[in-house]
Amino acid sequence: xxxxxxxLFLLSLLVIVAVAIVKTKNLFIAAMLLSIFSLLMASNxxxxxxxxxxxxxxxxxxxxxxxxxxxxxxxxxQYERGTLASTRWLAILVVVVTTIILMLGTFDSxxxxxxxxxxxxxxxxxxxxxxxELMGFPNVVTAVLSSFRGYDTLGEVFVVFVAAIGVMFxxxxxxxxxxxxxxxxxxxxxxxxxxxxxxxxxxxxxILFGFYVQFHGEYxxxxxxQAGAIVATAFILYALxxxxxxxxxxxxxxxxxxxxxxxxxxxxxxxVVCILKGGTFLxxxxxxxxxxxxxxxxxITIELGVGMAVCGALLSxxxxxxxxxxxxxxx
Amino acid sequence: xxFEYLGYYNYLVFAILLMIxxxxxxxxxxLIKKLVGLSIFQSAVFLMYISMGKVEGGxxxxxxxxxxxxxxxxxLPQVLILTAIVVGVATLSLGLAIVVRIKERYxxxxxxxxxxxx
Numbered sequence: 001x002x003x004x005x006x007x008l009f010l011l012s013l014l015v016i017v018a019v020a021i022v023k024t025k026n027l028f029i030a031a032m033l034l035s036i037f038s039l040l041m042a043s044n045x046x047x048x049x050x051x052x053x054x055x056x057x058x059x060x061x062x063x064x065x066x067x068x069x070x071x072x073x074x075x076x077x078q079y080e081r082g083t084l085a086s087t088r089w090l091a092i093l094v095v096v097v098t099t100i101i102l103m104l105g106t107f108d109s110x111x112x113x114x115x116x117x118x119x120x121x122x123x124x125x126x127x128x129x130x131x132x133e134l135m136g137f138p139n140v141v142t143a144v145l146s147s148f149r150g151y152d153t154l155g156e157v158f159v160v161f162v163a164a165i166g167v168m169f170x171x172x173x174x175x176x177x178x179x180x181x182x183x184x185x186x187x188x189x190x191x192x193x194x195x196x197x198x199x200x201x202x203x204x205x206x207i208l209f210g211f212y213v214q215f216h217g218e219y220x221x222x223x224x225x226q227a228g229a230i231v232a233t234a235f236i237l238y239a240l241x242x243x244x245x246x247x248x249x250x251x252x253x254x255x256x257x258x259x260x261x262x263x264x265x266x267x268x269x270x271x272v273v274c275i276l277k278g279g280t281f282l283x284x285x286x287x288x289x290x291x292x293x294x295x296x297x298x299x300i301t302i303e304l305g306v307g308m309a310v311c312g313a314l315l316s317x318x319x320x321x322x323x324x325x326x327x328x329x330x331x
Numbered sequence: 332x333x334f335e336y337l338g339y340y341n342y343l344v345f346a347i348l349l350m351i352x353x354x355x356x357x358x359x360x361x362l363i364k365k366l367v368g369l370s371i372f373q374s375a376v377f378l379m380y381i382s383m384g385k386v387e388g389g390x391x392x393x394x395x396x397x398x399x400x401x402x403x404x405x406x407l408p409q410v411l412i413l414t415a416i417v418v419g420v421a422t423l424s425l426g427l428a429i430v431v432r433i434k435e436r437y438x439x440x441x442x443x444x445x446x447x448x449x
Contacts, residue, residue, distance in 0.1 A: 111338035
């Protein structure tokens with residue numbers, strides 16, 4: 001009962017925040033509100049029993065996305081111009097009509113939490129019943145992610161890989177290599193003692209938490225995607241505190257690229273080893289004598305690959321934005 | 332009180348959020364604001380998937396030893412959305428990177444001014 005009321009409250013807040021995001025003319029405010037929106041969304045996911053998704057949304061949506069938005073805003077503009085009144089009324093008409101159609105369609109679907117809904121009777125019971133026996137660990141989400149639907153995850157890792165390469169292609173191109181194109185002077189928060197001291201204290205613990213999430217992902221909420229995002233957050237915090245150049249000296253761009261390529265290849269390589277051992281692609285059970293242990297080894301390895309690829313991709317995307325200097329007039 | 336209709340509240344919020352995001356995409360002229368709208372649109376879809384995976388009286392799909400007859404929520408939508416969130420931030424950054432280059436080339440990211448400049 002309390003959960004229902006709390007859920008209704010959070011969902012209503014989500015709608016209010018979304019309206020505020022669309023209404024504000026200041027893009028910095030929109031970026032910060034989007035971070036709050038993600039945090040509310042993460043709380044909602046948690047109420048809806050999706051602990052792993054809540055962890056991902058909190059780390060990626062509220063953390064990394066906000067930083068990337070802000071670093072892109074630094075290079076573009078702070079305010080948006082207003083919309084034409086005629087466009088606005090046409091858009092509102094379209095949106096209201098579509099909302100009503102969607103809501104009417106909604107009442108034909110199953111009520112929230114109905115155990116007989118079609119989505120619950122197909123493959124989900126198989127996953128829940130067989131995870132303990134086949135994998136020997138309790139987190140069904142990790143089992144589905146890395147083993148039952150390992151092909152999907154491989155594809156997703158390569159999408160992240162391609163997107164990171166794309167950002168590098170678009171933003172890392174420079175007009176020349178002279179001194180005027182060199183990295184800017186150290187800025188960071190060098191002269192602000194309190195954020196620097198507190199941030200510096202937090203970084204080791206964030207990384208430690210990232211590793212915990214990575215290697216405990218089979219037993220509790222977590223796994224490669226969340227861990228990669230959390231570790232990337234620690235390095236981004238370091239870059240914000242100490243300035244771009246110091247951060248790149250600690251963790252150079254080549255190492256980030258190596259991390260992306262290495263992570264994605266590690267995942268693919270496990271699949272190829274499975275073929276060479278006489279199994280099918282990503283069928284971990286052939287890796288060792290005992291199929292359960294073999295699956296665990298395979299899953300830990302590919303989760304490590306996912307974590308490396310995600311961490312490298314998010315870091316290299318952040319540094320692509322951060323290393324670029326604003327050109328011309330910024331309103 | 333009758334809770335029959337409260338069960339649809341998640342889906343109603345999904346419809347509203349989806350359309351708020353869609354409104355930003357079609358009506359706003361600022362390219363960054365369009366991407367913000369697209370993120371809201373995407374989050375609304377995530378909310379729908381996760382709501383579908385909820386089972387009455389269920390708990391997070393992490394099996395507990397020695398507990399019988401425990402109902403677990405559906406893990407499959409959670410897996411799909413977990414990966415989609417990370418892919419979402421990667422593709423969003425690609426969009427932002429293109430916007431940054433447009434700003435550098437044309438000096439503006441307002442759609443109308445871009446059309447005039449061409």
